[in-house]
Amino acid sequence: MKNKKAISPMIGYILLISAAILMSVIVYTWLKTYVPNSALECPDTTSIFIKSYTCDSNQLNLTIKNNGNFNVAGYFIRIANVSGQELATVDLSQKLVVQFGGVTIGNSVLFDESNSGNSFAPNEEAINVFDIVGTETIYFIELTPIRIEEINNRNRTASCGNAKIKEEITC
Amino acid sequence: MKKNSKKRGISPVIATTLLIAIVVIIALIIFVWFRGIIGDYGEKFGKNIELVCEEVLLGASYSDGMLYVTNDGNVPIFKLNLKIESPGGYETSELNEVVPDWPEVGLRQGGIYSGDISSAVGAQDEIIIMPVLIGTSDKGDKKTYACGEQYGYVIA
Numbered sequence: 001m002k003n004k005k006a007i008s009p010m011i012g013y014i015l016l017i018s019a020a021i022l023m024s025v026i027v028y029t030w031l032k033t034y035v036p037n038s039a040l041e042c043p044d045t046t047s048i049f050i051k052s053y054t055c056d057s058n059q060l061n062l063t064i065k066n067n068g069n070f071n072v073a074g075y076f077i078r079i080a081n082v083s084g085q086e087l088a089t090v091d092l093s094q095k096l097v098v099q100f101g102g103v104t105i106g107n108s109v110l111f112d113e114s115n116s117g118n119s120f121a122p123n124e125e126a127i128n129v130f131d132i133v134g135t136e137t138i139y140f141i142e143l144t145p146i147r148i149e150e151i152n153n154r155n156r157t158a159s160c161g162n163a164k165i166k167e168e169i170t171c
Numbered sequence: 172m173k174k175n176s177k178k179r180g181i182s183p184v185i186a187t188t189l190l191i192a193i194v195v196i197i198a199l200i201i202f203v204w205f206r207g208i209i210g211d212y213g214e215k216f217g218k219n220i221e222l223v224c225e226e227v228l229l230g231a232s233y234s235d236g237m238l239y240v241t242n243d244g245n246v247p248i249f250k251l252n253l254k255i256e257s258p259g260g261y262e263t264s265e266l267n268e269v270v271p272d273w274p275e276v277g278l279r280q281g282g283i284y285s286g287d288i289s290s291a292v293g294a295q296d297e298i299i300i301m302p303v304l305i306g307t308s309d310k311g312d313k314k315t316y317a318c319g320e321q322y323g324y325v326i327a
Contacts, residue, residue: 015191023198030206033219039226040216040245076281078241086232087239089285107281144243144281152217159280161228161243 042147042160045069050141051125055171059097060130060138068145068163071118074102074110076144076159081136088142088166092130100129108146108157117148117155138171213306213314215246220306224318227302233327236289238266240300242278249277250303252317253288255296264291266300277305292327299323 047068054061066072078088096104103113111126112119120126132138145160180186215223228244242248250273251266267273270286278284292298301323308314 012187015187019191019195023195026202033214033217034222035218036222037218041226078283084234085239086234087230087241089239089241089283091281091283107279107283142241146281156245157280159243159245161245164230164243 038151040149040151040156040158042145042149042158042163043070044162046072046145046147046160046163047165048072048075048120048143048145048163049165050143050167050169053167053169055132055138055169058131058133060092060132060171061100062128062130062141063125064128064143065125066120066122069122070147071122072120072145072160073112073118073148073157074105074108074120074146076108076142076146077130078142079135080139080142083137083139085139088140090135092132092141095131095135097129097131101126102128110146132171138169140166140168142166212316213308215304215306220304220314220316221318223304223306224302224316224322227304227318227322229300229302229324231300231324231326233288233292233298236287236292238270238284238286238288238298238300238326240278240284242280242282245280246302246304247277247279248282248302249305249315252301252303253291254299254301254320254323255292256299257293257296265303296327297325298327299325 045068048064048066051063051065053063077092079090079092080088081090091107093104093107093109096102096109103110103115105115109128142164144164147158147160148155149158213220223246226244227246227248230241230243232239240251252263253266253269254261254263269288269291272286274284299320301318301320303315303317305313305315
């Protein structure tokens, strides 16, 4: 039986290493979904606020200022028109009067009509006008800033929920 | 007693191949079994959907029978589970079974919902809402995942 040979040690090593690599790839592919990666979120010091407002029975004029450290693209705007309500649940974005600036995209208001990203710089101010005909008494407004963030080479809209502000007004 | 020298086993090449094949098959079986224990809940945003539950950010309140919910985060909410705890028991149901007008696509970024749930809630009940997300399974199918109570919002 002297001529009886097994596979060469080199092929043995190659087979073993290939099997190990294959199994590692399978396990890695599976486990990597359990590793948290960067979430879509805004930088911590993103902030806007309502510097002033005026309103009559037809229009609500808001002067919005960026008092944060980062540019923002726009905001979600909601109002509460029920007394005692804790959460503003009436979307006002569709009532934007675009002649005075801003543009409505989906349920958000963007500062730049050309929708060119995070255009509203720190310390900048913008006046947005909303048509409130038919809206009942407004008790407060909630604004949630929006930023365009790049995730995996894709631009995505990020809602800055942690920077949401609530301003009580009388309209 | 003389041994029969012509008694041969399988060749070493076949033996090695068989061993490797058996090891790979056993490894695969254990892998599939272990995955079954952990559960394949699907993925969202390239990660396990369980991890995405931590990123959900909702605003929620309840007054006079009306439930108000806003999606302040960046994770779309497909549905909401409603857990109503009464003295001596609790009941969990999907919000869209309680209210007829839950949006079919759920609540996207900045989405708002308000609905009357007074028929399901008693005066002394505690309400917890828990998000239900939609992800993608290994096969590419849409798959819903109900976030656990630790991700719920106690609103009343």
